[in-house]
Amino acid sequence: MTTPGEEYSGKLRWPRLMQDVAIVAWPSFLVASVATMVCFAFIDPLLIGHDDYPPPAFSTRMSGYAVGFFFFWLISALSSLLTLYLARTAHPEPPESGLDQHETRSFE
Amino acid sequence: MTGPEAELEGGLYQARQKIYPREISGRFQRWRTIAVWVLLGIYYALPWIRWGGRQAVLFDLPARKFHIFGLTLWPQDFYFLTWLLVIAALALFFFTALAGRLFCGYACPQTVWTETFLWMERLVEGNRSQQMKLAKAPWSPQKLLRKGTKQLLWIAFALWTGFTFVGYFTPITELAGKIVNFSTGPWETFWVLFYGGATYVNAGFMREQVCKYMCPYARFQSAMFDKDTLIITYDAQRGEPRGARKKGSDYKSRGLGDCIDCTMCVQVCPTGIDIRKGLQYECIACAACIDACDEVMDKVGYPRGLVRYDTQHGLEGVKKRVLRPRTLVYATLLAVLLGGFAVALSNRNIVAMDVIRDRNALYRERPDGLVENVYNVKILNKDDAAHEFRITAAGLPDLEIDYAGPTVLVGPGQVQSVPVRVRVPRGGISGGVDVLFGIETVDRPDLRAEGKARFLAPTG
Numbered sequence: 001m002t003t004p005g006e007e008y009s010g011k012l013r014w015p016r017l018m019q020d021v022a023i024v025a026w027p028s029f030l031v032a033s034v035a036t037m038v039c040f041a042f043i044d045p046l047l048i049g050h051d052d053y054p055p056p057a058f059s060t061r062m063s064g065y066a067v068g069f070f071f072f073w074l075i076s077a078l079s080s081l082l083t084l085y086l087a088r089t090a091h092p093e094p095p096e097s098g099l100d101q102h103e104t105r106s107f108e
Numbered sequence: 109m110t111g112p113e114a115e116l117e118g119g120l121y122q123a124r125q126k127i128y129p130r131e132i133s134g135r136f137q138r139w140r141t142i143a144v145w146v147l148l149g150i151y152y153a154l155p156w157i158r159w160g161g162r163q164a165v166l167f168d169l170p171a172r173k174f175h176i177f178g179l180t181l182w183p184q185d186f187y188f189l190t191w192l193l194v195i196a197a198l199a200l201f202f203f204t205a206l207a208g209r210l211f212c213g214y215a216c217p218q219t220v221w222t223e224t225f226l227w228m229e230r231l232v233e234g235n236r237s238q239q240m241k242l243a244k245a246p247w248s249p250q251k252l253l254r255k256g257t258k259q260l261l262w263i264a265f266a267l268w269t270g271f272t273f274v275g276y277f278t279p280i281t282e283l284a285g286k287i288v289n290f291s292t293g294p295w296e297t298f299w300v301l302f303y304g305g306a307t308y309v310n311a312g313f314m315r316e317q318v319c320k321y322m323c324p325y326a327r328f329q330s331a332m333f334d335k336d337t338l339i340i341t342y343d344a345q346r347g348e349p350r351g352a353r354k355k356g357s358d359y360k361s362r363g364l365g366d367c368i369d370c371t372m373c374v375q376v377c378p379t380g381i382d383i384r385k386g387l388q389y390e391c392i393a394c395a396a397c398i399d400a401c402d403e404v405m406d407k408v409g410y411p412r413g414l415v416r417y418d419t420q421h422g423l424e425g426v427k428k429r430v431l432r433p434r435t436l437v438y439a440t441l442l443a444v445l446l447g448g449f450a451v452a453l454s455n456r457n458i459v460a461m462d463v464i465r466d467r468n469a470l471y472r473e474r475p476d477g478l479v480e481n482v483y484n485v486k487i488l489n490k491d492d493a494a495h496e497f498r499i500t501a502a503g504l505p506d507l508e509i510d511y512a513g514p515t516v517l518v519g520p521g522q523v524q525s526v527p528v529r530v531r532v533p534r535g536g537i538s539g540g541v542d543v544l545f546g547i548e549t550v551d552r553p554d555l556r557a558e559g560k561a562r563f564l565a566p567t568g
Contacts, residue, residue, distance in 0.1 A: 023322065061170050062293070
């Protein structure tokens with residue numbers, strides 16, 4: 001019927017670094033997509049720029065959209081990265097912290 | 109993982125063993141295949157369909173308007189898109205509560221494109237064991253040929269996918285012409301490669317890892333689950349203790365359950381899990397293990413359904429309920445939003461206006477004793493036909509209106525700015541008063557819009 005021993009012996013998980021890259025890059029990509037849609041529904045990229053200095057920031061709308069998208073991606077990726085860093089480097093709560101003991105005692 | 113496959117896939121994947129899902133046929137796989145053909149068929153064909161002389165579905169970003177068959181949406185209609193996204197999210201919740209991760213298994217682009225990439229892989233490299241053998245084999249011209257052909261197929265398909273994606277935003281026939289002449293614009297080229305590249309990496313290499321590490325829905329879908337949600341389950345009561353046995357032997361007297369431990373359910377799993385360990389978050393509910401197990405059960409002559417779609421209540425022998433508060437609430441919300449969407453879309457304003465006071469002067473006192481204010485009226489014609497517009501003003505005593513009239517022609521999908529002067533006799537009003545502007549088309553009086561602005565006059 002089947003050859004035995006064909007199940008997986010190795011790791012099926014990504015290495016930690018890949019996971020980190022993925023969980024920073026992907027959610028920020030999703031958020032950047034939404035942010036780009038919302039932003040440019042209200043703002044025409046051709047109208048971005050200085051009132052007094054004639055050359056506008058973008059020569060075509062397509063370049064405005066693209067730059068906007070990558071700007072949002074960068075910003076949200078930075079935020080994801082900081083969150084990940086803080087979450088990963090947080091010191092774990094000691095199993096019996098002094099505060100808890102103190103509180104317990106005061107209830108005795 | 110060591111060996112040639114690791115070299116091919118690059119260092120990023122050293123630690124991860126590649127999953128080779130075994131090919132499987134069965135009733136649920138038939139549905140999944142149909143879903144792939146229908147969804148990808150729509151995706152690849154839609155930009156080529158024409159409607160009223162132009163591309164039927166075109167999100168014309170450079171012109172800031174969306175064409176969806178007979179409908180043209182403007183940035184002002186943005187809330188329809190938001191509404192649609194809310195509906196989509198709610199539909200996802202509803203179907204999740206009802207039947208678990210239906211979306212993941214049958215409709216998610218990640219699953220659908222991965223499936224096509226698996227087909228191409230099988231076409232070139234053969235079935236599961238042939239693929240595994242090829243991966244272990246030392247490099248040879250034969251192996252290079254196979255791996256190279258697979259890569260070529262993948263890349264060609266990914267580029268076509270990227271091209272189609274850009275074809276939703278740029279007229280696809282023009283884009284095809286430009287590609288033939290190598291004259292695509294920088295952003296067109298970039299997005300074709302970006303989307304194509306993402307498809308290639310996601311469907312060719314990352315595959316189930318996207319579901320495991322990157323997908324937010326995979327993490328929160330369990331919040332929509334309850335004991336009446338359809339999940340893919342292994343009937344441990346019936347199956348355990350598992351073990352090999354001779355066909356037709358009286359396994360029950362040996363204390364064995366129905367599971368013959370053939371591991372077919374593991375081999376067909378695209379995420380490489382063992383469904384017999386219970387519900388796991390890696391499970392995308394593709395039902396491949398159901399089809400695999402049913403086939404085995406048929407062969408050994410046991411009843412089907414050792415692995416099946418069931419609910420937790422079903423497994424516990426409690427009566428199943430499809431109608432329950434959770435599904436009813438989702439369904440009601442969904443119906444209300446869908447109904448509201450349809451009503452709003454059919455009653456959508458086809459003409460709109462905006463009025464802005466001229467900022468250069470508060471007012472002008474004319475020698476003939478009239479006080480004049482100047483406005484800029486913007487007329488937006490969202491219709492696909494041109495219309496002649498009349499501009500009216502009301503709300504002030506003895507008001508007269510002056511613009512380059514009597515009618516203003518605004519082409520389909522055009523915005524026209526019209527300077528409008530409004531005058532009232534001096535002393536008629538003092539300070540600021542609201543003046544109500546209106547536009548209406550000559551040919552269709554139902555196409556009208558209104559706007560308000562301030563009229564300023566000297567005080568006293």
